[in-house]
Amino acid sequence: DVKVTQSSRYLVKRTGEKVFLECVQDMDHENMFWYRQDPGLGLRLIYFSYDVKMKEKGDIPEGYSVSREKKERFSLILESASTNQTSMYLCASGPIPGQYEKLFFGSGTQLSVL
Amino acid sequence: AQSVTQLDSQVPVFEEAPVELRCNYSSSVSVYLFWYVQYPNQGLQLLLKYLSGSTLVKGINGFEAEFNKSQTSFHLRKPSVHISDTAEYFCAVRFTGGGNKLTFGTGTQLKVEL
Numbered sequence: 001d002v003k004v005t006q007s008s009r010y011l012v013k014r015t016g017e018k019v020f021l022e023c024v025q026d027m028d029h030e031n032m033f034w035y036r037q038d039p040g041l042g043l044r045l046i047y048f049s050y051d052v053k054m055k056e057k058g059d060i061p062e063g064y065s066v067s068r069e070k071k072e073r074f075s076l077i078l079e080s081a082s083t084n085q086t087s088m089y090l091c092a093s094g095p096i097p098g099q100y101e102k103l104f105f106g107s108g109t110q111l112s113v114l
Numbered sequence: 115a116q117s118v119t120q121l122d123s124q125v126p127v128f129e130e131a132p133v134e135l136r137c138n139y140s141s142s143v144s145v146y147l148f149w150y151v152q153y154p155n156q157g158l159q160l161l162l163k164y165l166s167g168s169t170l171v172k173g174i175n176g177f178e179a180e181f182n183k184s185q186t187s188f189h190l191r192k193p194s195v196h197i198s199d200t201a202e203y204f205c206a207v208r209f210t211g212g213g214n215k216l217t218f219g220t221g222t223q224l225k226v227e228l
Contacts, residue, residue, distance in 0.1 A: 042219055043218040044218075104157075
């Protein structure tokens with residue numbers, strides 16, 4: 001089975017801290033994605049990547065950056081965490097660019113910014 | 115503007131009753147349509163998808179959905195639900211020609227009661 005692993009299930013940080021959310025997939029997928037999930041808003045795309053060192057902004061990139069130095073790892077960075085970034089963050093990966101039926105999701109990281 | 119709407123945020127239903135979860139989209143271009151399910155404390159799993167061909171698609175766990183182009187809808191149905199179907203269900207759309215983004219609806223919480 002494809003495995004998408006997010007390093008932390010729960011994370012508590014303080015306002016202004018730099019936060020790293022890590023995601024690793026074990027199936028050599030080209031595509032990787034970061035979404036945030038909020039009640040009543042569904043999933044919103046933050047950033048995605050088609051290949052190593054490639055990244056593209058999603059619908060809500062403000063306040064976030066990403067890093068993809070290796071194919072299997074896609075990191076989401078909050079340069080200076082704010083309370084409005086408290087959310088569930090979901091990482092996903094897929095093997096073929098544009099073929100979203102192959103999207104696999106991690107279990108999520110619930111981030112609380114105090 | 116391109117958008118995905120799930121009007122029902124919560125749907126309570128008794129076990130063994132039929133259920134329909136509604137999804138509508140707004141688009142002037144061709145679409146690919148998906149339903150994902152999220153069980154408590156888990157990531158999202160693909161239930162079913164419509165890419166082309168027959169407008170009635172069958173997915174896992176006895177779910178099916180019908181693509182209606184004239185009504186721009188992709189409603190999810192199951193003739194008889196089980197307690198284990200309690201989860202959050204997300205409709206998702208990929209709009210062709212608009213970049214490789216997957217747009218999610220706001221989700222419908224299905225609660226199956228005895």
